[in-house]
Amino acid sequence: MNAVLANLPEFLEGFRVTLLLLVISGVGALVIGTVVAAMRISPISSLNTFAAVYTELLRNTPLTLVLLFCAFVLPVIGVTLPYFVFAVVGLTLYTSPFVAEALRSGINGVPIGQAEAARSLGLGFVQSVSLIIFPQAFRMVIPPLINVMIALTKNTSVASGFFVVELIGVGKNLANLNGNAVIAILLAVAVFYLVITIPLGLLSQRLEKKLVVLR
Amino acid sequence: MSSPVLFDTPGPKTRRRSLIVSIVALAVIIAVLVWVVLILAAPRQSSGVTLPGFFAASRWDIFTDPIVWNFIGTGVLNTLRAAGVAMVLVLALGLLFASLRTSQHAVVRIPTTLVQEFLRGMPVLLMMLFILVVASTGAFWAVVLGLGLYNGAIIGEILRAGLVSLPRGQREAGLSLGLTRRQTKSLVEMPQAFRQMLPVIVAQLVVLLKDTSLGFIVSYDELIRTTMNSLSAFYGNRYLFSLFVVTLVIYLGINLCLSAFARWLAKRRN
Numbered sequence: 001m002n003a004v005l006a007n008l009p010e011f012l013e014g015f016r017v018t019l020l021l022l023v024i025s026g027v028g029a030l031v032i033g034t035v036v037a038a039m040r041i042s043p044i045s046s047l048n049t050f051a052a053v054y055t056e057l058l059r060n061t062p063l064t065l066v067l068l069f070c071a072f073v074l075p076v077i078g079v080t081l082p083y084f085v086f087a088v089v090g091l092t093l094y095t096s097p098f099v100a101e102a103l104r105s106g107i108n109g110v111p112i113g114q115a116e117a118a119r120s121l122g123l124g125f126v127q128s129v130s131l132i133i134f135p136q137a138f139r140m141v142i143p144p145l146i147n148v149m150i151a152l153t154k155n156t157s158v159a160s161g162f163f164v165v166e167l168i169g170v171g172k173n174l175a176n177l178n179g180n181a182v183i184a185i186l187l188a189v190a191v192f193y194l195v196i197t198i199p200l201g202l203l204s205q206r207l208e209k210k211l212v213v214l215r
Numbered sequence: 216m217s218s219p220v221l222f223d224t225p226g227p228k229t230r231r232r233s234l235i236v237s238i239v240a241l242a243v244i245i246a247v248l249v250w251v252v253l254i255l256a257a258p259r260q261s262s263g264v265t266l267p268g269f270f271a272a273s274r275w276d277i278f279t280d281p282i283v284w285n286f287i288g289t290g291v292l293n294t295l296r297a298a299g300v301a302m303v304l305v306l307a308l309g310l311l312f313a314s315l316r317t318s319q320h321a322v323v324r325i326p327t328t329l330v331q332e333f334l335r336g337m338p339v340l341l342m343m344l345f346i347l348v349v350a351s352t353g354a355f356w357a358v359v360l361g362l363g364l365y366n367g368a369i370i371g372e373i374l375r376a377g378l379v380s381l382p383r384g385q386r387e388a389g390l391s392l393g394l395t396r397r398q399t400k401s402l403v404e405m406p407q408a409f410r411q412m413l414p415v416i417v418a419q420l421v422v423l424l425k426d427t428s429l430g431f432i433v434s435y436d437e438l439i440r441t442t443m444n445s446l447s448a449f450y451g452n453r454y455l456f457s458l459f460v461v462t463l464v465i466y467l468g469i470n471l472c473l474s475a476f477a478r479w480l481a482k483r484r485n
Contacts, residue, residue, distance in 0.1 A: 043233060046241035060421075060470035062428035064439055065463060072443065073459050076452060077269075078259065115220040150336075157338035161432035168341060175348060186345045190337050197336040 003181035004188045007174050014170030015192050021087060021156040021166060022196070026149055028092035033099025040104055055097040063158050066094045071162040087159035091152065098148045106141030107133070139211040146204035153196045167192050255456075269456045277450050278461070290441030291465060297358050297437060298424045304363035305370055305423065309416075312371025313408070314400060317378055334368035339426055343433045354435035358427060366423045373415050377408030414481035421473045425466075438462060 004011070039051035058066070070086040081089075110133050118128035160168035171189035175182045225233065256268040267273050277283050315327040334342075343361035346352055352360065381404055389399030409416075430437040436445070442462045447455050 044237045044240055046237045046244065050240075050244050056471070056474075057467070060425075060467050060474060061463060062425040062439070062466060064428035064431050065459075065466060068431070068439065068443055069459060073456055076455050077255070112220060119220060154336075154338040157340045158429065158432070160340070161429075168338070168344065171341075172344070182348050186341065186348065190333075190341055190345075193338060193341065194333070194336045198332065201332075201336065 001181075001184055003174070003178040004184050007178075007185075010170050010174065011167070011188060011192065014165065014167040014189075017084075017164065017166040017169075018153075018156050018192070019196075021084075021091060021159060021164070022149075022153050024088050025091035025095060025156075026152055028088070029095035029099050029148075029152070030145075032092065032096035033103060036096060036100040037103035037107075040100060041107060051100070055100055058094060058097045059101075061094075063090070063094050063155055064161070066090045067158055067162050083163040087156075087162060087164045090162075091155060091159065094155070095148065095152050098151070099145065102144040102148055103137075103141055105144070106137040109140050110136045142211060143204045143208040146200055146207070150197050150200045150204070153193065153200070157193075266453065274453055275457050277446075277454055278457070283446065286441055286446055287438070287461070287465070290436065290438040291469075293435070293441070294424075294427050294430075294437040297355060297362070297427045297430065297435065298420075301359045301362040301366070301423055301427070302420055304359065305366040305420070308363060308367025309370030309374055310405065312368060313374035313378060314405070316371065316375050317400070319396070331368045331371055334364050335372070337365070339365045340429050340432060343429060347433055354430065354433050357433050358430045358435045358437075361429075362423055362426055366419060366426075369419055370416060373412050373419065374405070374408055377412040378404055380411065381407055414477050417473070417477040417480055421470055421477065424473065425470065428466075438465060 036051045036054060039047040040055070042048060067087060067090040070090040071083060074081075074086065114132055114136065115128060118132040123131065156166060157168045160166055160172065165173070167189050171185055174185045178185060252270075256270045258268050258271075259266050312327060312331055315323050316331065318324050318327075339361050342365055343357045346360050347354065347357040350357075378400075385403055385407065386399055389403040390396070394402065427437055428439050431439040431444070434440065439462060442458045443455070447458050
């Protein structure tokens, strides 16, 4: 316990890096994921295929391999960036197809009858999408998106294997320095992760109950 | 119904316009791909030395050597071995978690929930490191136990959702036949929940297989560590790109097969 309290500043620094990884790659993944989802449901077939291939390719590649590509292979090809940026790029790329799938399933989850009803009332394309489809899809998408973000929180830990000193990196360093308090230090790292993941999980559960559309 | 619901059936003008957009988009995508390939294929300067492009034969010649494939095969086997042992553990733990969590005694239910939430909220990598450092089991068991505990908690949650979604009559019928509560759960409810949730369970097992790659970080000699660490260190940096491509193709092959299997299962059920 003393080892944890004495090194609290280091833990907080690691926590800051983890949060930074989470927020930047989270926002990046939301942006790219939205673009990919829009391509996926668009009527233009070449964009459609591209989005499908992108999704399948990245979803079936291990995150370790994606980060390894960024940290080891890109420098060989001639791209030189700080390792933190490489980690953000890798996490963003890896998370974006999961965001896209969550968005797509939300839009597909709105029953076709809703669209038919809107059209038969005389609403146009923009009206039926913005007034009928989107509000319902949005509700269904929020809990899965939060779950994607929880997964991203846990995935930021993989960056520790690629020269980014975040929570796990700090934990490893401290565990090497304080051989007698390894368990306490690793548990403290776990607590920092739980501080992010458990509130997000509760939020997702609550929203799921609250936002559910009764049909 | 074939005509789109959200907009009127496109006329000749709109159809032509969407065809043009489609062709332009395709051209852009192909142009970007060609550009990337050209950059990769171009010879490059590195501190005064000209190195061949990434598709030059001198960057791929190690793959004619059977010894290299021998190493890669061992890596694949190690990955599959860790995944296989972990899967068995995961299914056992999942069943245990699901039955304890739906117990009628709060003394059993609440601690199980806490343990399960704790395991689900932590990164797998942290668990592997914990097992590696605290229990000093060696890298193989660190990977297997870490994956087992984490995914066991998740499968437990999936099975619990399956149990909850069963019609209540199933349980009532079991009890009214004179089965005990435990018998009803294990003989009537659990088999149905398992079948119901099989596609989701297989999808989670694909995630597990992907996560064996964390062995790279805790120094378990699985596929990525074999190719990107041992082989690239032995043959030199100039093979890094080719080794990466081969690793990627192998992973995609295995995972796409498993994902297709999961989709087939999901479709067959309906």
